[in-house]
Structures are given as structure tokens and as C-alpha cells.
Amino acid sequence: MKRCIFHVDVNSAFLSWSAVKKLKEDPSAVDLRTIPSAVGGDVKTRHGIITAKSIPAGRMGVKTGEPVVKALAKCPDLVLIPSDFETYRAYSRAFIGILEKYARVVEQVSIDEAYLDMTGTEHLFRKEISGGEPFPFCAARVIRDEIRTSLGFTVNVGISTNKLLAKMASDFEKPDRTHTLYPEEVPSKMWPLPIRDLHGCGGATAARLYSLGILTIGDAAAFDEELLKSVLGESAGAYIHRSANGISTSPVRGERDKAKSYSNERTLAEDITEDNYEGRMPEILAYLSDKVAGRLQKDHVRAATIGVIVKTGSFHRHTRQATLDRAVNGKDLIEKTARGLMEELLKGPEGLFASGETLRLVGVSASGLDDSPFEQMSIFDLMSDAGEDAGREEEKEGPEAFFPFAAPFPSGTREPEGEREVSSPDPEPPSPSPLEEKKKRLEDMVKKIRGRYGEDALRKGSGLKEPSGNV
Numbered sequence: 001m002k003r004c005i006f007h008v009d010v011n012s013a014f015l016s017w018s019a020v021k022k023l024k025e026d027p028s029a030v031d032l033r034t035i036p037s038a039v040g041g042d043v044k045t046r047h048g049i050i051t052a053k054s055i056p057a058g059r060m061g062v063k064t065g066e067p068v069v070k071a072l073a074k075c076p077d078l079v080l081i082p083s084d085f086e087t088y089r090a091y092s093r094a095f096i097g098i099l100e101k102y103a104r105v106v107e108q109v110s111i112d113e114a115y116l117d118m119t120g121t122e123h124l125f126r127k128e129i130s131g132g133e134p135f136p137f138c139a140a141r142v143i144r145d146e147i148r149t150s151l152g153f154t155v156n157v158g159i160s161t162n163k164l165l166a167k168m169a170s171d172f173e174k175p176d177r178t179h180t181l182y183p184e185e186v187p188s189k190m191w192p193l194p195i196r197d198l199h200g201c202g203g204a205t206a207a208r209l210y211s212l213g214i215l216t217i218g219d220a221a222a223f224d225e226e227l228l229k230s231v232l233g234e235s236a237g238a239y240i241h242r243s244a245n246g247i248s249t250s251p252v253r254g255e256r257d258k259a260k261s262y263s264n265e266r267t268l269a270e271d272i273t274e275d276n277y278e279g280r281m282p283e284i285l286a287y288l289s290d291k292v293a294g295r296l297q298k299d300h301v302r303a304a305t306i307g308v309i310v311k312t313g314s315f316h317r318h319t320r321q322a323t324l325d326r327a328v329n330g331k332d333l334i335e336k337t338a339r340g341l342m343e344e345l346l347k348g349p350e351g352l353f354a355s356g357e358t359l360r361l362v363g364v365s366a367s368g369l370d371d372s373p374f375e376q377m378s379i380f381d382l383m384s385d386a387g388e389d390a391g392r393e394e395e396k397e398g399p400e401a402f403f404p405f406a407a408p409f410p411s412g413t414r415e416p417e418g419e420r421e422v423s424s425p426d427p428e429p430p431s432p433s434p435l436e437e438k439k440k441r442l443e444d445m446v447k448k449i450r451g452r453y454g455e456d457a458l459r460k461g462s463g464l465k466e467p468s469g470n471v
């Protein structure tokens, strides 16, 4: 069964919510959404950063994320509104509350946006509700109408068969609109867009892509995947290529699914090197796998995704993970998977040992949790005839996939030998390495590519203007 995924995004959230609150207090007040206005910074001193802007302000060139001073230079009449997080949280809760009435699974990704898995919900939109409009358009309209009439603000709904495309679609024309971006519409609707607009493609990644002559999402889709990987790194390169082609398999994860990951880590008194690997690693992995398995069993859950974590002598954190055919919680399978992943990460010409690294910390993690034997049946299980969900397929996607190289620890410090047990809502995304290091890595890559594919393999972008991204 094809998935039906919505991405629902509040239009100019902070600004709309401030406007709605003001109108509630004083119905004769001017609607801030209809004039050039913005939330952010210190209204009195006129310092700080713009966090949201009205559509009229946007037309005057005001951008989210820019200094208030700069915005005022472009738009001297800009009305500045102070942030009001208490109000924002209240509206956010009410917004999610409405979404939960209509979707099988709601994954809130920020204060003002959420993915909905609408697969198999056609039955909820019978004729009297749909007004004869076909599904899923009627569903999007019903959701938008209810939010507008009961809460007073507007949202955009993006519809597709996966999260990435739904997210891209909700970013098309605003406000108060529904857009589709189905896989077959990718060439016409997504490929002409600047590469910077691809979800998860940050400024630094875009800059590297420009230098390869990749200006649009379509350029990236047609580009050689191996070449992309050699420039951006394995995971970022694969992500860009896959996403540019509209491919994404990550499931909409409700609160229950993303409850936890388990990991156990051990800081070593003496580094593991290529020479002492065989003597030490198997024992450490057996020990850590046993710890993780014990915790999973205690909580009556199984994990489909097993991962390994290492921190190198140069203080970089690296991870590798694999998703199994079925969720497990036995020590043996966890250990076997961890061993395989560790070999992949460390050995071979691309491995960490080949670049002279040693290890000061080793960890084993388990995520993609499944507690199904203990799960209650929901109305949606009864409605849909099969458990057709893309389910357990875990894929690293979105911005976090972009930081394959973690930031170094403050130099000169060494954590004490010891163990750490971690349960986290989501594995903590590693942070980007310092600019200098990235530059050097990029230069090395360029050399490598030129060596492999000839001097003309890379051409410098010329006269390119970086397109502005939407926040």
C-alpha cells in the first residue's frame, strides 16, 4: 500500500500566534499579519535576530535569521513584536491536538510543524465531511479549516508518499495552501529548484555543490553518486543523491516509536590500535552487547537498529549502524552485528585504522525499538487490513545526516576511564567539525577526485549567487 504522508507547517508561526493573541485581547487591533511586522530581538534596543516575519515584511526583503538592524534598514516601518514563548507553546499544543484527531501517527518535528501518516484514513473522510472532494485533498482541507476556524491561524499542507517530498511540498507557495509533490512530479516541481532548497542541504553543503557546478536539485539528481560521496562524505553524499531523486523511506515516528535508544559506552584506559584490536575488541564488544541486551530485556523491548560508536585518539566520534530484518534483544545477535559494523568502520582501505587512528572509546547502541507484543490495538489497526507501514526501516535523514564528522573534544582533556549508560529520546546528532578542518578535507577530496578523474573533473562555479533558503 502506498503511504500517504502530510507535512503540516504553520505559516509564520511566531508572528501569527502573536497576531492571534493580540486580536483576541483587542478585536479592533491591527492584524500584524497584514502589515510589515516581525518577531525577534529586543524591541526597545532594536538588537537581536528576526525569528519570524509577516508576508508583507518578506516582500520588503526582511529575512528570518537576519539581525534586526539589517531588517530595519530594508524596512524602516517594520513593526517589531517581542517573543512570547508561553503563548507559542499553548498554540503549538492546540495545533498538534487537532492533527492527532485525524492522523494515525503524528510526529512533531518542531514547535510549528509535524508529519502525519494519513495512510489508510480515507474512511474517516466520508462524503458529508469531504464534500465530494477526493482524498487526500479533502483531508488537508478539513485539517486546514479546523485550525483556521478554531485557532485563528493558517497552515500549509504538503502531501506525498514520503516525508521528504511532503516537507518540500509544504514549502511551496504560502499561506493557507495545500500542495502535492508526488514522485512523478519531482522532475517538474522539484528539480528546477536551487539546490539550497533541498531539505537538509545546509549552506556549507550547498557551497561545495556549487563548486561542482551543481546549481539545482535536478543537477544533483543527475550527478554521479560516487563522486558526490567522495566530495561530501559517504553519508551526506548518499543523502543528497537520494533526496534529490525524491527518495526517502524514513517512517513517521510517533511519540511511542521514538521513545528511546539505548547505548553503552566504555572509555578505555589504553587506546585500541590496529595491532591490539584482535586481542581486545571482541571482549569489549561482548561485554557492551551484553549490557545493552540486558537493558532491552528488562524494558521488554527489542531493537531493529544496532549501532557502534567509537571516539578516536584525535577526539572524533564516528558511528555506524545497521537495521536488521527483525527487532532483537538477545546478546548474540547484537554482538555479531556490532562486530561486523566495527570491522567495517575500522578496517579496509577506507577504515579508520588506514588513516592511522586509534580508539579511546567504544560503544554499542540499539534503537528502532519495537514493543509490539505489549501494544494496544488502536482504531487504525482495525481499519487498515494490513500492517503495511514502511515500519522498521530506519534511515538517517535530514540535517543530522550532515555531520558525519563530529567536533573534537576540548584538546588536552581525556575523559576518565569508565562507562556510560545512555538512554536518549534520539541519538544526539554529532556536531560539525571546525571550518578549517572541513576546508582541508574538501581540498584533499578535490585532489583525490582530480587524481582519479582528471584535472577537468571539477569546475569552479562562477558568478553564482547563493539563493536564499526558507526557514
Ligand SMILES: [Mg+2]
Pocket (backbone or CB within 6 Å): 009, 010, 011, 012, 013, 112, 113, 471
Ligand atoms: Mg512554519
